[in-house]
Amino acid sequence: MKGNNGKVFLVGAGPGDPELLTLKAVRALGQTDVVMIDDLVDRRVLEFAPAARVIEVGKRGGCKSTSQDFIERLIVRLASRGKIVARIKGGDPFVFGRGGEEALTLARAGIECEVIPGITAGIGVPAALGIPVTHRGLARGVTFVTAHSRDGTGPDWAAFARVDTTLVIYMGMQHVAEITAALEAAGMPAATPAAVIQNGTMEQQRHVIATLSTLADAARRAALGSPALIVIGKVVGLAHPAQRAAAQRRIA
Numbered sequence: 626m627k628g629n630n631g632k633v634f635l636v637g638a639g640p641g642d643p644e645l646l647t648l649k650a651v652r653a654l655g656q657t658d659v660v661m662i663d664d665l666v667d668r669r670v671l672e673f674a675p676a677a678r679v680i681e682v683g684k685r686g687g688c689k690s691t692s693q694d695f696i697e698r699l700i701v702r703l704a705s706r707g708k709i710v711a712r713i714k715g716g717d718p719f720v721f722g723r724g725g726e727e728a729l730t731l732a733r734a735g736i737e738c739e740v741i742p743g744i745t746a747g748i749g750v751p752a753a754l755g756i757p758v759t760h761r762g763l764a765r766g767v768t769f770v771t772a773h774s775r776d777g778t779g780p781d782w783a784a785f786a787r788v789d790t791t792l793v794i795y796m797g798m799q800h801v802a803e804i805t806a807a808l809e810a811a812g813m814p815a816a817t818p819a820a821v822i823q824n825g826t827m828e829q830q831r832h833v834i835a836t837l838s839t840l841a842d843a844a845r846r847a848a849l850g851s852p853a854l855i856v857i858g859k860v861v862g863l864a865h866p867a868q869r870a871a872a873q874r875r876i877a
């Protein structure tokens with residue numbers, strides 16, 4: 626390893642509300658020279674990195690965005706010039722966030738990388754709405770899955786209909802009708818509670834709570850779009866939308 630290398634913090638910013646940052650993330654941001662920040666991350670987190678130069682590396686679905694390759698080259702270049710870099714991602718950096726690829730690239734380049742976990746949207750967003758994803762007696766576990774894969778194929782939805790876990794689907798808004806129809810065709814009861822939650826834990830949070838058979842229509846009528854999670858399972862029946870106010874209350 627070269628002696629003058631800097632360091633990279635791969636930081637999870639949590640699902641949206643900036644108060645869901647960890648203390649470790651705040652401390653790391655305070656030490657950084659450069660922050661590379663994703664689209665989904667609330668800009669208020671930058672107040673914890675007062676000395677840093679900020680590079681936006683947005684990646685909105687569908688739009689022109691910074692390529693992963695470019696981002697990785699840039700992180701390596703900055704760190705190998707001795708900079709302390711914070712790469713901030715929404716949620717947890719290793720959950721559908723390509724953080725693993727960045728960590729591998731840094732390891733290959735001999736650059737120190739410290740991963741700071743964050744609360745992934747699949748945990749924090751349902752929780753803020755009062756949905757206990759593994760409620761005893763209602764779910765044997767929780768499955769995180771993305772509807773969006775590199776080769777364009779979806780997962781085997783029928784397999785998920787059989788496992789009796791809460792299903793939390795990331796990046797699924799283009800496919801709500803297709804996913805719910807596949808689950809129903811595979812034997813999941815039409816009345817299974819289901820929700821779509823957009824911008825969870827943030828002030829602009831919007832959601833619908835429906836059933837497996839009515840979810841696609843409900844989400845379309847409410848004009849919900851990305852970033853949103855689809856949550857399917859009996860535990861959605863425990864949702865307590867009033868929780869929302871508490872989640873948004875600021876610590877004074």
Ligand code: SAH
Pocket residue numbers: 640641665714715716717718719720721722744745746747750794795796797822823824825826827851852853854
């Ligand atoms: N690393 C992130 C996920 C990145 S993939 C994490 O751990 O949470 C981006 C997807 O995450 C979005 O398309 C959406 O499905 C989900 N997501 C992220 N933030 C969200 C939020 N505040 N509300 C609802 N869904 C969110």
